[in-house]
Amino acid sequence: xxxxxxxxxxxxxxxxxxxxxxxxxxxxxxxxxxxxxxxxxxxxxxxxxxxxxxxxxxxxxxxxxxxxxxxxxxxxxxxxxxxxxxxxxxxxxxxxxxxxxxxxxxxxxxxxxxxxxxxxxxxxxxxxxxxxxxxxxxxxxxxxxxxxxxxxxxxxxxxxxxxxxxxxxxxxxxxxxxxxxxxxxxxxxxxxxxxxxxxxxxxxxxxxxxxxxxxxxxxxxxxxxxxxxxxxxxxxxxxxxxxxxxxxxxxxxxxxxxxxxxxxxxxxxxxxxxxxxxxxxxxxxxxxxxxxxxxxxxxxxxxxxxxxxxxxxxxxxxxxxxxxxx
Ligand SMILES: [Zn+2]
Ligand SMILES: [Zn+2]
Ligand SMILES: [Zn+2]
Ligand SMILES: [Zn+2]
Ligand SMILES: [Zn+2]
Ligand SMILES: [Zn+2]
Numbered sequence: 001x002x003x004x005x006x007x008x009x010x011x012x013x014x015x016x017x018x019x020x021x022x023x024x025x026x027x028x029x030x031x032x033x034x035x036x037x038x039x040x041x042x043x044x045x046x047x048x049x050x051x052x053x054x055x056x057x058x059x060x061x062x063x064x065x066x067x068x069x070x071x072x073x074x075x076x077x078x079x080x081x082x083x084x085x086x087x088x089x090x091x092x093x094x095x096x097x098x099x100x101x102x103x104x105x106x107x108x109x110x111x112x113x114x115x116x117x118x119x120x121x122x123x124x125x126x127x128x129x130x131x132x133x134x135x136x137x138x139x140x141x142x143x144x145x146x147x148x149x150x151x152x153x154x155x156x157x158x159x160x161x162x163x164x165x166x167x168x169x170x171x172x173x174x175x176x177x178x179x180x181x182x183x184x185x186x187x188x189x190x191x192x193x194x195x196x197x198x199x200x201x202x203x204x205x206x207x208x209x210x211x212x213x214x215x216x217x218x219x220x221x222x223x224x225x226x227x228x229x230x231x232x233x234x235x236x237x238x239x240x241x242x243x244x245x246x247x248x249x250x251x252x253x254x255x256x257x258x259x260x261x262x263x264x265x266x267x268x269x270x271x272x273x274x275x276x277x278x279x280x281x282x283x284x285x286x287x288x289x290x291x292x293x294x295x296x297x298x299x300x301x302x303x304x305x306x307x308x309x310x311x312x313x314x315x316x317x318x319x320x321x322x323x324x325x326x
Contacts, residue, residue, distance in 0.1 A: 033068050059094045085120045111156045131155050135162055143169045143195045171199040180206045182215040212319055216240070219298045224263055224273040227301060227313045234301040234313075241277075241315065242323075244270035245293045256280050260312070261295060270294075276305040276314040283317075294323040 026039040031050040038045045052065035059078045064071040078091035085104045088097045104117035111130045114123045132151035138161075141147030147164035169192035177198070180186030189201035206214060219240040227234050243261035250257045256278040262270040277297050279289070289295065298319040305314035 033065060033070075059091060059096070085117055085122065111153055111158070128155070130158065130160050132160060132162070135164075137164060140164075141166050143167055143192055143197065167194075169197060169199045170194050177201070180204055180210075180214075182206070182211045182218070215318055216298050222301075224275075224313070228273075231301070231303045231313055235303050237301045238299070239301050239315065240296065240298050241275055242294070242296045243273075243275060245289055245291050245295055246270070246274075248289070248291060251281065253278055255282070256316075257284070257289075258307075259289060259295075260307075261297075274310075274312045276307060276312050277317050278314065279317045279320065283320075287322075289320075289322065296321045296323060 024039065024042040024044065026044060026046075027041055028037040028039050028046060031037040031047060033050055033052045036045045036047050036049050052070060053067045054072075055061075055064055055066050057063040057073060057076050060075050062071045062073050062075050076093075078096060079093050080098075081087075081090050081092050083089040083099060083102050086101050088099050088101050090097050102119075104122060105119050106124075107116050107118050109115040109125060109128050112127050114125045114127050116123050130151075130153035132153055135149040135151040137147060137149045139148040141164045144166050146166045149162045149164050150159055151162065152159050171190040172193040174188045174190055176186060177189045177191075178187040185203050185205045187201055188204055189198045191197065192199050215238070219238040221241075222234060222237070222239050227239075241261075241263050243263035244265075245259050245261050247260035248257065249259075259277050259279065261275050261277060262272055263275055264270065264273040266272060275297075277295075277299070297315060297317045299315045299317035302314045302316055304311045
């Protein structure tokens with residue numbers, strides 16, 4: 001009713017203005033929820049008042065007009081999320097907090113579980129581990145396998161199995177596990193004095209002197225008749241022969257010198273059981289082999305050799321010794 005009256009009075013004054021023939025070039029200010037569009041210069045108005053500029057209600061403010069401050073209804077109020085161990089009570093809408101976090105309800109750590117919160121189940125730290133005063137061995141460890149033991153925890157009473165570490169090998173002295181020969185190297189090893197397993201090994205070779213000794217040791221004395229009768233049976237055999245050098249053909253075969261020796265003496269003279277022997281020239285020591293030398297040969301039998309139609313047993317000599325000279 002009051003508004004209507006104000007409007008009526010304003011209307012009359014405008015009419016009077018028009019009647020008065022006011023020549024105002026109006027400059028209207030926009031209408032608000034409180035007043036209609038009004039001319040800044042003459043105060044003349046136009047139309048009615050505008051709607052309120054409502055802003056939505058939130059946690060703490062009711063719905064309100066941003067222009068005139070008029071309100072409608074109540075604030076919505078906070079949407080509280082209850083406090084937890086680590087977070088205080090918090091509004092899920094505006095994030096406002098109230099009070100403090102509750103803090104964890106810790107239960108003490110045990111042998112197998114760390115400290116744990118009874119509310120949120122958060123864990124902290126490490127389990128305490130069992131306390132075992134005495135371990136009884138149930139499986140003995142060996143050099144390479146771990147053993148097992150058992151003990152009772154003095155805290156929780158649980159029977160706990162434990163590993164007993166392997167003992168490791170105990171290496172003995174170096175020993176020959178494969179003899180080196182003239183032909184190939186051997187192997188030395190350290191064996192475990194407990195289980196006998198090989199712990200460490202290394203290859204070895206014979207020295208030249210040892211090789212010679214080995215070779216000479218492997219040569220047997222075979223009767224001339226046997227060799228001469230069935231030469232093929234003795235092919236490749238290591239043998240030792242002694243005789244007198246009676247004939248020399250130097251550089252006869254593949255850089256070897258050939259010698260004919262008689263290997264049986266009768267009445268102090270070597271005159272029977274001839275052999276052809278071949279000696280690598282590189283093997284001939286500083287002193288040459290001469291006719292009439294008594295020579296001991298170690299080598300490999302190689303069947304018969306045909307020299308100017310005289311077939312005699314032959315030997316490839318590896319080592320030789322000159323014993324005496326006539
Ligand atoms: Zn005006
Ligand atoms: Zn308003
Ligand atoms: Zn809120
Ligand atoms: Zn907690
Ligand atoms: Zn325990
Ligand atoms: Zn061992």
